[in-house]
Structure formats: C-alpha cells, structure tokens
Amino acid sequence: MFILDKAATCVDTNSITKALKLWIVWLEETEIDPFSPAALHYKSPTYGFKEELLLKVNYHKSISYNTAANYINVIKNFYQFLGDINVIEPTLFFRHEQKFNGRGKAINATDLSIRPLRKHQGSSLNPLTKSECTVLLSIIEKLSRRDYLMIMLMLGCGLRGQEVITMNSCLFSSEVFSENEAFLIQGLEIGPDVGVMTKFSIPRELFITKVLYEEVLDFVEDANYLRALKKAPSQDNYKPLFLLSNGNRINKSTLYNVWTKIKKEFAESTGKPLAHKPHDLRATFGSNLLRLLADEVAHIDDALHLVKTAMGHKNVVQTMKYVSHLSRRDTLAQAAEVLDAAAIKFYIGDSL
Template sequence: MKVVKPNVNLGDLPYFDSQLSNEQILRDISFHFDREVPNFPRLRSLTRIHDVLEMNLFLEHRYKGLFMPPRRANKINNLGGVSVLTLNSTAYSLSIFLAWLEEHNVAWQEVIAIAPSEKAKYWLPVYRFRKHLIERVEAKEIGRDSANLYMNHIRQFYEWALKQRRIDKIPFEYKTKIIKKKRKDGDIDFLFAGQFAQERGITVTTTDLLIPKKYKQKTFNQNELAPYSSEELELLYGSQELMKPASRLWVELAHQCGLRADEVATFPASAVKDPVLSLHKIFYVEITGKLSKTRKVMVSSVLMASLWAYLNSTERQRRLSKWQLEQGNSHAAPLFINRSGKPMIAKSVSNVISKVRAELNGKTLERDFHDLRSTFATNLAKFMLKQNLPIGFIQYKLMQLLGHSDFSTTQKYINFARSETFDKQMSSWVDKLFGEHLPSIHDDLLAIQQGDNHE
C-alpha cells in the first residue's frame, strides 16, 4: 500500500481515440481539453484495487472542487479545489487507513453496527481504526494532532462516499461543541469580549471520531521552542546563499511574516505591489496555508519593495515566460517559479538552510527553515509585550497572523518571549523588525476596543 505521484491528465470530455488492435488490451483515452497535473497523488495497491479506485476518485473530486471546495481556492487551483499539497496529506492518511484495513481484513463500507447500541458501534471499522491510532499515540509513535488529522481525512472520505451513494449512512456521529475561554485577569479577552464573556464562546460542529485530549502527549516544554538567536541570524543573513534574491526573500517571508515553506512557495504574485505608489507602511496579504485555510499576514513596506524588485527582475521574467509557454495564463503564476517554469515546491524553499549549513566551514547552524516561523512568533510576542498591550489582544493578534486554532499553541510563544534568556539575546532584533508594524497593531487594537464598546 503506497502513495505514488505520477503526472495525471484531469482534462475535460474524455473519449476513446482509437479502435482496439490485436496487440492492445486497453483502449487509449484522450480529452477534448487536456489538463496535466504534475505529481498528482494516487493510491496504489494490488490487493485493494476497488478501494483504491474509490479513494483516488475522492482525491480527484477534492482537487476539482466537486466535493468540499475550499474558500478562495482559485488562488492556488483554478479548478476551485484544494492544492496538490493538501491532497498529498489526504492521500497519506488514506494510505494508512487502507493498510490497516488490509492487515485486519476489514471492509470500510461496513457502516451499520450489528446491535443498535452505543457499545456496538465501536466494532465498526472507523472506530476500530480510531482505537488503533489512540494506541499509537499512547506508544508515542505519532502525536495526537497527527492522529486527528488522519481521522479528519477519513471523515471527509466517508462524507464523500455518502454523497456518491457508495454507502447508506455515515458510520459516526456529529456533535455540537462550544469553545469557551474565561477571563482570569483584568485584561480584555478580545476573542470573546462582550457583556456575557463568561458564557459566550464559539460554536463548532465536530464528530465523535476526535482523539480525546487525555491522550495528548506531555505539555509543551519551553526548551523545545527553537527560535534563532541573534548570532544565528547573523550567520544566516551573512551567507553567500542569501546573496541570491529568491533565497533571501524566502527567509525574510518566514522570518518577518511567519510563513511556512509551502506558503512561501505559493506566495501570490498578484499580492505584490509597488510601495512607492502607496501611502501604506504595512501591506496585508492573504495567503492560503495549512489545510487550505486562508489568513492575512503583515508585510512591511521594506520587504514589499524587495518583493516588487524580484517580481520585475530579469530572472523572474525569464522563468515567467517558460510558465506561459506551458500554462498560458500568467495571472495565475505564483511569485516564485523554478528554472523549468514550474511552481516552486516547499522542499526547495526549506532546503535553503541546508545550503547555508554547507558553506559555514565548521560554524554550526542547528535551526531549520520552520524555526524562522517560531522566531517571527516569539519576536512579535516580545514586541507587543514591551508595548504593554493587553494579553488578550496579543493572543488574538498572534493567532490571527499565524493561523492557529488552539490557544495553547500561541501561548508557548508568549511564555518564551517573557523569558530572561530570550530578552538578552533578541531585544535588539525585536525593535528593528517590528517597529514599522506598531501603528497598524495599534489601529487593530483601537478597532476592536471600539467594536466592543458599541455592543
């Protein structure tokens, strides 16, 4: 059971283009309109062929936007579906599920319990697989977040199967949950502000497939955070690799905006503006991140000027011309394109740190590309703490800019930013990086306060 990544034609209006000859076993399929998708994830198995065909069709429908189309997906997929990056994650989850089904000789289509009782439903394949994941979490083979991601993709597959009438009912239950966050001090909690702050919360619909919090591994240890020190940043920015315009911009988008490698690779060219023609000191750019969620990030005028220069550089125009020969439409092109005129991939972006390590001649650089995002989050937390902004607003702003959905994930950066060690190492970098952001941050705070007063 494995995931392969062939080039796939997802064109429109398929037809058989020839008669069968004596040598042919299968007729060739052609399309009236070709749509080649490179490295499209497909499940492959010699023992579960029917299941693989079903799941591959599900992946195709997700990509084409025929099932659960994400909001504003056309920025990364002009068919209206999810990105290939998201599909890779989904395909991996399905491959784990299929391997488990094969190992236990189970049919995923079994959706009705033998007895109509709460206990009996846990014999259904989807709940047995959930139990298998819980055991792996307890054994510390995978994290709880990974297990929940697998279950989320399996849930989507079953919902698709119901819509396609492959099954008669959903083999799990939905439930409504209210997420509350009570105030523990005098600070305004801007996420849940209002007259009834103690009772109000965000209502979400979930399923009983989630892995319970009691299985969560030990709480975050502050020492596990790995932001760059000022010395490591100096090594990084002083390297020959970062003399290359694209490499330097990749690092700056992660370090100054908190972008992940895949978010840098798909950064929209349409978001790049000439700051000279604008009165704005800060530019808000909408990006599509993890699980196809969209959020707005802050880009300083200095960084935007660098992005604008790269957008209009000779090298980028040369790569864009190759893109146009293959894709036709230059408006959908991302900012960063490889030498072959194809979209840049996340691995190429993150490899910039490996290239820097190779040239350091004995000096060590232990951090990786994702640690630049940690550096951004910790820096910004430190900056806002120094401005004496309300802790509720700091939590809100960090969650908004990083795309977090969990308070605890955001809080670890605030805790680390308060530490004495970080203060000594990074205080000079903090003011340098985020001084230009201060008016915009204060505007956001004022807008929330005024909105709260009008309720």
C-alpha cells in the same frame, strides 16, 4: 430565563451561574456585544471567550481544562437556548462539526469545544538567537534574489514553508505598495482563494513590512523573473512567486537545498553548526513579535491575540508556546531589528 429553564430540568445551576458571571464580566471588560457576531475570533462573544478561557488554563493557571470545557459549554447552550426562542441565529456564533472519538465513533460537537492540548515529543520551539540571526542575515544577502526572499518571508513574515512555496506574485503590485503609507502593508490576505496553501486552509492577513514588500515587488518586476514566468503554466489570478529554471514552481526540495547551503556556510563561517530547521525561522518571527508587542501593549493577553492572528494559529493555545521565550536574553529584542538589518542593502542600493 435560561437558568430557570435548566433548573426546571433538575440541572445543577451552580456551575452555570459561575460560567455566566465570568462571561458577563469578560464582556464588560472587552466591551463586546453578546448579540453581535464578529469576523475576528478574539472580538466574538463566543470564540473570544473560548480563547479567554484557554488563557486562564495555560497562562494564568487559574482554572482547569475541565472547568474551561464546562464553562464554554454553558455559553454554547445559552446561545442554543436563544436560538430555540428565536432571539438569535446560533450558527452565527458557533458551528456544529462531526468529530471522532478514540474508538473511531462519530460524535456531534461544535468548534467551541475545549480539549486538552496533546503534547508531541520534539514539538518545542527552537527560535534562532540574536547572534545566529546576525550571521544568517550576512549569509542570505549573498544568495540569489529568489533564495534570499524565500528565507526572508519565513523570518520576516512568519510564513510556513508550504506558504512560501505556493506564494502568489499577483499579491505584489505597485498599486498595493502606493496605497500603503504605514510601516506594515495592510489588507493583504493569503489563503487557498489566492493559491497560497495555508495550514488548515485558513486564510489570514499577511504580516509584511513595506520595505520587505518593496523588495519582493522589485523581484517580480525584474526581467529575469518575467522571463522565467513565461515558461510557467498559465493560471488565472495565480503566478508562482518562486520558480525553477524550467518554469515550474519550487518545491520542498528547493527550500531544503537552500537551507543546506546556508547551514554549510554558517558552519564554515562560525565553526559551529546551525542546529535549526527552516521552520525555526517562523518560530523566531513569532517569538520576536510577541516580545515586541509585549513591550508595546498593556496586557500580554492582547499581545498573544495579535501574534495568533499574525501567525495564523487555529487557537491561542498554540501561541502560548511562545511565552516561554519572552525571557530568553539571547533572543532578538524586537522583530523589526531583523527586518531593518536585512533591508540595509536595499537602502544603499547593493544588488545580490
């Protein structure tokens, strides 16, 4: 009926047929119901297909950006058509949004739109090597508990600097720890609702191992932290995880001062410079997690979607940058290797 409707308005139905055929095959392979919206984008019949098309453009190189844009537009129009005849509510499958073109003119669009990814100079990833990580871990174990955990949350959880700075200690409790028996703590969401400033204000589940979670829990239950917390401004359901001596929350300068100290110690220890920024810790986490998942799951596409979720990427194109590091022999073989090495002092009872 949808194709007939387009044919009646003198629209070339060839590309429409190709788009629908590819979409239906994908729906069957993924066992996704086209009439059921999903909370997770990769399980959605619209957003999931958009990410599938982006994979075909950037990873498989089987279609062009223009073709992908046309195909997702067909699916958007299909759902709009179903809405017009009162079969479904289109807003459950995509959202309208206003964007601006190069001339500053407002245009109507949807969040399904596909556009070529702009390349910015200096935006390539620079994850730490295995040898660099080994030295880094030995250095941060000598830092204060606060500074050690700041770095570990970036390296072991893939947090951005701003997310570490605004992390809420209320997320760390004995109840949550005791409820989780798996290797990873599950169901812990970060975002503006809990005071954590994620990129684009998009909430996501925090990827954190139980070992690292317990280290943070020990920190927030320590008398030194509790004394510092008494100086902090009182806020409902929000307590800064990392504080200055005056009770104020840490800032970017705090993080960069710690990193400068680490770089100095690294150079003195190895005779080589640590040519990395704090954000490269997040890149290290993403690269290692993708490598680990690529060995564990059947398809690289599935691994990419899992890394996308853990990293809080807006779309899978951002995650594609990590694929190039899968073949780097000097990169850590597994993300857990870093976490286990950092957790040694916890198991033997050493203190910082």
